[in-house]
Amino acid sequence: MLPLNAIITQITEESPLVRTFFFDHRFEDMEPGQFVMVWVRGVDEVPMGLSRNNSITVQKVGEATSKLFELKEGDSFGLRGPFGKGFTLPAKDEKLLIIAGGVGAAPLSPYAEAASAAGAEVNTVLGARNAGDLLFEERFEALGKVYVSTDDGSKGVKGFVTDALKNLDVAAYDRIAVCGPEIMMASVFRLLEEKKVLEKSEFSLHRYFKCGIGVCGACCIDQSGLRVCKDGPVFSGVQLIGSELGKYSRDASGRRVKI
Amino acid sequence: MYTLTGLKLKNPTILAAGVLGTTGASLCRVAREGGAGAVVTKSIGPAPKTGHPNPSMIRLDCGFLNAMGLPNPSYPGFLQELEFAKENSAAPVIASIFGGTPSEFAEVAEGLLPSKPDAFELNVSCPHAEGYGAAIGSNPCLVEAVTAAVKDVVNVPVWVKLTPNVADITCIGNAAESGGADAVVAINTVKGMAIDIESGFPVLGNRSGGLSGKAVKPVAIKCVYDLYTALEIPVIGVGGVSSWKDAVEMMMAGAAAVQVGSAVYDRVDVFSEIDSGIEAFLRRKGYSDIKKIIGLAHEVV
Ligand SMILES: Cc1cc2nc3c(=O)[nH]c(=O)nc-3n(C[C@H](O)[C@H](O)[C@H](O)COP(=O)(O)OP(=O)(O)OC[C@H]3O[C@@H](n4cnc5c(N)ncnc54)[C@H](O)[C@@H]3O)c2cc1C
Ligand SMILES: Cc1cc2nc3c(=O)[nH]c(=O)nc-3n(C[C@H](O)[C@H](O)[C@H](O)COP(=O)(O)O)c2cc1C
Ligand code: FES
Numbered sequence A: 001m002l003p004l005n006a007i008i009t010q011i012t013e014e015s016p017l018v019r020t021f022f023f024d025h026r027f028e029d030m031e032p033g034q035f036v037m038v039w040v041r042g043v044d045e046v047p048m049g050l051s052r053n054n055s056i057t058v059q060k061v062g063e064a065t066s067k068l069f070e071l072k073e074g075d076s077f078g079l080r081g082p083f084g085k086g087f088t089l090p091a092k093d094e095k096l097l098i099i100a101g102g103v104g105a106a107p108l109s110p111y112a113e114a115a116s117a118a119g120a121e122v123n124t125v126l127g128a129r130n131a132g133d134l135l136f137e138e139r140f141e142a143l144g145k146v147y148v149s150t151d152d153g154s155k156g157v158k159g160f161v162t163d164a165l166k167n168l169d170v171a172a173y174d175r176i177a178v179c180g181p182e183i184m185m186a187s188v189f190r191l192l193e194e195k196k197v198l199e200k201s202e203f204s205l206h207r208y209f210k211c212g213i214g215v216c217g218a219c220c221i222d223q224s225g226l227r228v229c230k231d232g233p234v235f236s237g238v239q240l241i242g243s244e245l246g247k248y249s250r251d252a253s254g255r256r257v258k259i
Numbered sequence B: 001m002y003t004l005t006g007l008k009l010k011n012p013t014i015l016a017a018g019v020l021g022t023t024g025a026s027l028c029r030v031a032r033e034g035g036a037g038a039v040v041t042k043s044i045g046p047a048p049k050t051g052h053p054n055p056s057m058i059r060l061d062c063g064f065l066n067a068m069g070l071p072n073p074s075y076p077g078f079l080q081e082l083e084f085a086k087e088n089s090a091a092p093v094i095a096s097i098f099g100g101t102p103s104e105f106a107e108v109a110e111g112l113l114p115s116k117p118d119a120f121e122l123n124v125s126c127p128h129a130e131g132y133g134a135a136i137g138s139n140p141c142l143v144e145a146v147t148a149a150v151k152d153v154v155n156v157p158v159w160v161k162l163t164p165n166v167a168d169i170t171c172i173g174n175a176a177e178s179g180g181a182d183a184v185v186a187i188n189t190v191k192g193m194a195i196d197i198e199s200g201f202p203v204l205g206n207r208s209g210g211l212s213g214k215a216v217k218p219v220a221i222k223c224v225y226d227l228y229t230a231l232e233i234p235v236i237g238v239g240g241v242s243s244w245k246d247a248v249e250m251m252m253a254g255a256a257a258v259q260v261g262s263a264v265y266d267r268v269d270v271f272s273e274i275d276s277g278i279e280a281f282l283r284r285k286g287y288s289d290i291k292k293i294i295g296l297a298h299e300v301v
Helices: A063-070 A102-117 A137-141 A161-165 A182-194 B024-032 B074-088 B102-115 B140-153 B169-178 B214-230 B244-253 B270-285
Strands: A004-015 A018-023 A035-040 A044-052 A055-059 A076-083 A095-101 A121-128 A146-150 A175-179 A201-204 A234-236 A248-250 A256-258 B002-004 B007-009 B013-015 B038-040 B057-059 B064-066 B093-097 B119-123 B158-162 B183-186 B190-193 B208-212 B235-238 B255-260
Touching: A018 A063, A035 A063, A044 A063, A044 A076, A044 A102, A055 A063, A055 A102, A095 A102, A095 A161, A095 A182, A102 A121, A102 A137, A102 A175, A102 A201, A121 A137, A121 A161, A137 A146, A146 A161, A161 A182, A175 A182, A182 A201, B002 B255, B013 B024, B013 B270, B024 B038, B024 B074, B074 B093, B074 B102, B093 B102, B102 B119, B102 B140, B119 B140, B140 B158, B140 B169, B158 B169, B169 B183, B169 B214, B183 B214, B190 B214, B208 B214, B214 B235, B214 B244, B235 B244, B244 B255, B244 B270, B255 B270
Parallel strands: A095 A121, A095 A175, A121 A146, A175 A201, B013 B038, B013 B255, B038 B093, B093 B119, B119 B158, B158 B183, B183 B235, B235 B255
Antiparallel strands: A004 A018, A004 A076, A018 A055, A035 A044, A035 A076, A044 A055, A201 A234, A248 A256, B002 B007, B057 B064, B064 B208, B190 B208
16 A cells, blocks of 8 residues: 555644644554554654554654654645554453553553443553653543553652552453563563463564565564564563563664664 | 475475565574475675665555665674574575675675575665665676676575566576576566655655566566576576465476565465465376476477
8 A cells, every 4th residue: 555645633742752643534443552654755654553543642762753743733744554463452341451651652542442442441550751751641541540650750659660560469450451662561571470460461562664564574573483563563471472572672774782 | 395406395485585584583484384495584795784764665556666775784693593594494594695796795605604504595686776686687797707706605506586677587597507506586576666646755765666566477477487498497486476376377487486575465374375275286287296387388389
C-alpha cells in the first residue's frame, strides 16, 4: 500500500517533549498495540504506536520527530498500517494490569479502554521521570486505579515502576500488559518471572524497523528469530524467555548495541 | 536430498539474499520453521552501512519496491551471526557479499571464511547502491574479475547473482562463468519507482529502488530461460516466486533451484509449501526425478 495522506486535525501538547497528533483518518479495525509507519516526507519514516484509532503520540527524540513537531494543524504526513500484532483483548470480568513507562503509555491507553469496554477490570501502574511527564493519567484513571511512580518523587512512589509494582500482588491479575523503555521492561520481566506469572504477561518491544512489514529482517530478535514488526511488536512474556530483551538491540546497520 | 554445486539441500527452495537474513537466529528460523533447503544471508560488505533513509520498502498491488541501500554491520560485525547460523541451522548457509572492487570482494570473502559459510553469493546486481552492485554487474570485465578474485581466496562454491537491468544478461552470465563461477543466480530486482501524488514526493527514501515479487516473475523467467541456453553452469532462479506453480515454471525455464524473497511477506513457511507442492506435482505427472523438469521448456519446442 502507498502511504495514505493524513491531514493533521488537532495537536495536543501532552508534556514539553510529547505531543499527540490527531489526523483525519480512523483505523477502525486497529488492534490496540499495533503501529503505523509515519512518513515525514523528505526526512524519514518511523514507527509509532496508535494512541487512538485516529492519533499518534510522539516523543521528540531526533530528526524525524523534531520535523513532526514543526508541523501544524492542516499539514500532512504519510501513514501506512496498521501493522503487527497487538495486545490480546481480555475476556469479561478478567483483571488486567497495565504497566506503562514514559511514552509506552501511548499504545497501552487504547488497549486499556478496549479492555474496559469488553468488561475487564483495569488497573494501571504509570511511571515517568516527573509529574509533568506522566502520560494519559486521566485516560487510565477513568477506567480504574492508577499507581503512579516518578523518578524524582514529584508524584506517587519515588523511583521506577518496579518500585510501585512491589506493593501490588501481581498474581491477583489475569493479564499483565507492559510497554516502556527497554531497561524498565527488562526489570518488570525479571519481577514477573520471579513471581512466576510470565504466562499472563505481554510486552510491546521496540527495535529498529526498516521495512516494517516483515520482509527485510532488520528487527529480528534472538534467539527465536521472530520479527518485532510482524510477529510482534507485542510478545507474550513466555516468548521472551532467554531472549535479548534488556541485553542488546541492533542499529540500522544490524550491529549489536548494548542496552 | 538434492545436490546443487556440491551442496546438499533437503529441497530445492532457498531463502533469497537480503530477506530475513540480518541475524543468525532469523536465518535458522527460515531453515527450520520455514522449511528452506538453504538460506542466503543479507549482503555483507567491507564497512558498516546504515542504508538509505526510510521508507525503504513498500508493498504495491503488483509486487514490492525496496531501496534498503545494503545496510550491514560489515564482515567483522557479521561473523557472530554467520557462526550462529552455521551452528544452529540444519541447512547450508550461503554468505552473500558485495564490494566496490575485486580486491574488496576478496577481502570480505576471506574475512567471513572463519565462520565457514557453505558457499558465497556475489552481489553484483543491487540496483540502488552507488558504486556497488549493478554498477559492477553491468560490466562483463568487472564481473569476471570479481568472480576470479573470490574464487582465488575460497575453496567453497561461488555463485554470482545477476542484474536484469542490462541489455543482455547472458553476456554477464558468460563473464561470471569465465571467471570460474559455480552457478549464477538470476535475477536481482528490476529498477522501479513510486510517487506519492498527494505531495509529489518519490515514496522511497532513496527516491528509486528495485521491484520484486509477482510483477517481476515474467522478467525472471525470461532471464533464466536465456541463461540456461547460454551457460554450462547451473542457473538458480529468483524473482516473483510465491507458490509451487511459480517454482515449477522457473525450473522448466531452466532453474536448478529456486530462491524466494518477497513471498515471506505472506508466510515464513512458504518454502515447505512450495517443496511439498513440487513433490505432489512430480508424482501426479509421473516424473521420476525433479531433474526431469529442469529446462523442460527448451525441449518441448
Ligand atoms: C513498534 C514501535 C512503536 C513505537 N511507538 C512510539 C510511540 O507511540 N511514540 C513515540 O514517541 N515513539 C514510538 N516509537 C519510537 C519511535 O519510532 C522512535 O523514537 C523514532 O523512530 C525516532 O525517530 P527520530 O528520527 O526522531 O530519531 P533518530 O534521531 O533517528 O533516532 C533516535 C532513536 O530512535 C529510534 N529509531 C529511529 N528510527 C527508527 C526506526 N525506523 N525504527 C525504530 N526505531 C527507530 C532509535 O532507537 C534511535 O536510536 C515506537 C517504536 C516502535 C518500534
Ligand atoms: C527487502 C529486500 C532486500 C534485498 N536485499 C538484497 C541483498 O542484500 N542482496 C541481494 O543480492 N539481493 C537482495 N534483494 C533481492 C532479492 O534477493 C531477490 O533477488 C529479489 O527480491 C527478487 O526475488 P523475489 O521476487 O522473490 O523477492 C533484496 C530484496 C528485497 C525485497
Ligand atoms: S523491519 Fe523489516 S522485517 Fe521487521
